[in-house]
Amino acid sequence: MTSQAPYGTWPSPIDARTVAAHDGRPEFLGSVGEELWWTEPRPDEGGRRALLRCAADGQPATSVLPAPWNVRNRVIEYGGLPWAGAPRPRGGPLVVFTHFADERLYAFEPEARDAEPRPLTPLSDVTETGLRWCDPVVLPERGEVWCVLEEFTGEAPTELRRMLAAVPLDGSAAGDRTRVRELTGDGDRFVTGPRLAPEGDRAAWLAWDHPAMPWDGTRVMTARILDDGTLGTPHVVAGGPEESVAQAEFAQDGSLLVATDASGWWNLARVDVEAAEAAEAAEPGRGPTLPRVPLCPREEEFAGASWKIGQRWFAPLPGGLVAALHGRGAQRLGVLDPRTGELVDAAGPWTEWAASLAVVDSRVVGIAASPRTSYEIVELDTRTGHTVVLAARHEDHVDPSYYPEPQIRTFTGPDGRDIHAHLYPPHHPDRTAPEGELPPYAVWVHGGPTSRSPLVLDLEIAYFTSRGIGVAEVDYGGSTGYGRQYRNRLREQWGVVDVEDCAAVARTLAAEGTADPARLAIRGGSAGGWTSAASLTSPLAEGVYACAAISYPILDLAGWATGETHDFESQYLESLVGALAKVPGRYRERSPVNGAQRVAAPFVLLQGLDDVICPPVQCDRFLEEVKGRGVPHAYLAFEGEGHGFRRADTIVRAVEAELSLYSQTFGLAREDIPQLGLRP
Known part of the structure; x- marks a missing residue:
């Protein structure tokens, strides 16, 4: 039976623990002979990535390495393909992988007696200097692994070199760097694996x-x-x-x-x-x-x-066909005949496929999801057209009637430009709001900023919508999925176009009677944290938002451009803002740290203390400027977390802190979460 309760106060079985337990998705899927291997997140195990194996005999997938093995790496800080394997006529597969804790490359023979990973590369200090590896190709016939080598030559994050390298499989380079063969020079700043x-x-x-x-x-x-x-x-x-x-x-x-x-x-x-x-x-x-x-x-x-x-994103098949992801916004899986240009899409409910494809004979395997299902390992048989879920099968851990019902929207921004967005209205099977009440909404800003928001089941979104708080994910100008022209809208306009587009969506929702204009929030992490903070300090969004949840953000452009970030993005602002030497005024005017006097809305700032991409010093600087201005705010800093939160306890605290911010700002009566201490 349906009953009435104000928006934002509805009860929900989707708690923060449920959100944390299902944070992340399978990644880096590949084939080893007829087997499939991939990595999966383990939030309850310190956020490590487990390596899974799905044998060709149809048995359930198994994790092949116990904790604390963490199959990740820090190449370009965001990481790269961390494993590869090769079948062998005897003794089972040979797999190599990178371990996040020491960044070494290891060999592993899972069917060997007393199988234990053995190091292939030297131990080095990976905190500031050292060796990192990714995107490997195992070549047993050559007795080597070919991969990307990232080698730091000094303490600064930009003092490094990258190249293709060959690592012996016999382990002789584990204690001798000179046994690693450099296949290319270091004249190119960035390279992918061969x-x-x-x-x-x-x-x-x-x-x-x-x-x-x-x-x-x-x-x-x-x-x-x-x-x-x-x-x-x-x-x-x-x-x-x-x-x-x-x-x-x-x-x-x-x-x-x-x-x-x-x-x-x-x-x-x-x-x-x-x-x-x-x-x-x-x-x-x-x-x-x-x-x-x-x-x-x-x-x-x-x-x-x-x-x-x-x-x-694409994978050639033995007979000449090509499996390819394609689309505007969301990407679906199709099979392309290069001779005719004919492209036939895979059948099934999946609306989003991750950039991770594997091929086994005539079968294509990918990682796919939909607005009603989480990411699964899905196989398409190109001979029959049949699709089947092989592993990571979606399970409804709560009643699916609490899942949101998304809408694909195109809004109109300044100068009549299109703004793509996904709208998730409040949704509850047993609650409605009193007649005439408008719901609060949070504008979600994706990171990147050259990225986009996938239209898939996200229990963190459901956490809010099932409680009566709507979510609007905005693919602002600069997002991927809509062509280079759309992507280039952000050139030298970061802090302008992204702020304008998000504000345009928020204002439209308020004007059309979809959202309460007095109860609009903005939230995001990384580049999304930048846009969220910039929206509180920019005249372009003045008065739009009642509060903001800002995670691991960029807050000071000049600092970020002069040594406060990693090498990969160290010159990203050249295209996003312009050359610092030529337009220093832009760096000052757009940086939230320099506009703190305009902050009037409450906010929570969430930061990992081990973040080398958006370091905590930027938060410290911003908070110093906000101090004493009478704006209610909170700062939560998490030890052991880097750029993006992976540990279950951290995710729980962050999700509950955001809801508490909304509850206090919007006047919602909730007693089922810890109170976030907001202080001026």
């Missing part, structure tokens, strides 16, 4: 340099693999300063497939490698001159932003 041609005679990889980010401009490099195991002269065969190639992969026939945004959309194309290499060799330095052959030209994205090294 992709080898089917015949093993050529390698391809991506490279780019400061100040470009990988979604700005990358180069596809190829080189012959010589008889002595070294690489021949590298050639640039695709990409450029204004062309982003997100992935390059050899097809079974030896041709090179790329996901390039040369058309304004990340589309798939084929590169004639030999002709491109010959043309580049004839005119060194000119760059690629031969046209790529488009395989399925569409105003859709067949790739995304490379925040982690080793993501995979």
Whole structure:
């Protein structure tokens, strides 16, 4: 029976513990022979990533390494593909992986007697300097692992070099750095791991340099693999300063497939490698001159932003077909016939597929979710068209009638521009609000900012909507999924377009009677934390929000641009804001730390004390400026947490603190959460 209660006061079975227990998703799916392997989060085990194995015999997936093994790495700080494996005729598979605690590369033979991981690379001080590895390829026939090596040469986060390297599988480099072979020079600031041609005679990889980010401009490099195991002269065969190639992969026939945004959309194309290499060799330095052959030209994205090294949006199949993720906004799985351009989508309820595909014969396996299901390991048989869930099967841990019912909306922003968003109205099976009451809403700002919000079941969203607080996820200008032009809206406009777009969505919701104009909040982490804080200090959003939840944010642009962040994003502001030397005024005017006098709304600031991407010193600086201004606020700092929260206890505290902020600011009567201490 339905009863009435004010918005924001509804009871819900989705508590913060439930949210924390199901935070994160499977990642880095791959095949080892006919087996599937991937990583999964373990919030209740200190936030480690477990390595799972799903054998070909149909038995349930098993975790192959106990705690405290943590299959992650810190290459470019966001990490990269942390494992790879190869089947063997005897003795079972050989798998290599990186362990987060010491950043070493390990070999593991799960079917060996008394199987224990053995180190392949030297132990080093990974706090400030040392060696990091990612995106490996196991080559038993060569007795090596080829991968990305990130080597710090000094204490500053930008004192480092990156290259392709070959690590012996016999463990001889575990105590001797000189046994690691450097396959490329360190002339490229950033590289991805190698992709080898089917015949093993050529390698391809991506490279780019400061100040470009990988979604700005990358180069596809190829080189012959010589008889002595070294690489021949590298050639640039695709990409450029204004062309982003997100992935390059050899097809079974030896041709090179790329996901390039040369058309304004990340589309798939084929590169004639030999002709491109010959043309580049004839005119060194000119760059690629031969046209790529488009395989399925569409105003859709067949790739995304490379925040982690080793993501995979497409995967060639043995018979010549290509499994490909594609779409506007959300990405679905299709199978492409490159000869005809025909693209057939997989059947099933899944509306979002992660950038992680594996191929086993004619089968494609991916990680997929929907607004009613969490991420699952899903297999598509391309011969029959049948799909089946293999592992990580979704389970309803609460009554699904409490899940929100999302709406896909397009709002109108300044100058009539489109703003894409997902709307999650308050939803409860047994509660309605009194007639005439409008609900509170929180505008959720994704990180990145070159990223987007997936339209999938998120129990953290359900935590709020089931209590009577609506959520609006905004893919503001600069987000991925809508083409390069939409992405480029944020060029030199960070702190303007993102703030304007979020405010436009909030104002529209209030004007159309969807949300209570007096009870609007904004929240986000990382770049979303920046936009949330900037929205409290910018005249562009003045008076829109009643409060804000700000997590691990950027608050001081000048500090962030001059040594307070990691190497990968150390020059990101060149495109987001402009060159500091040329436009120092922008850095001052847009930084929340310099606009603290305009903060009038209560806020909570959440920060990991081990964060090297958005360091705690930025929060300290901002709080010092806010001090004594009479604005109620709270600061929660978490030891052992970095950029993004992974531990269950931290997630619980953060979720409950945000709800307490809303309850106190919006005047909601709740006694089921700890009271957040807001002090002026």
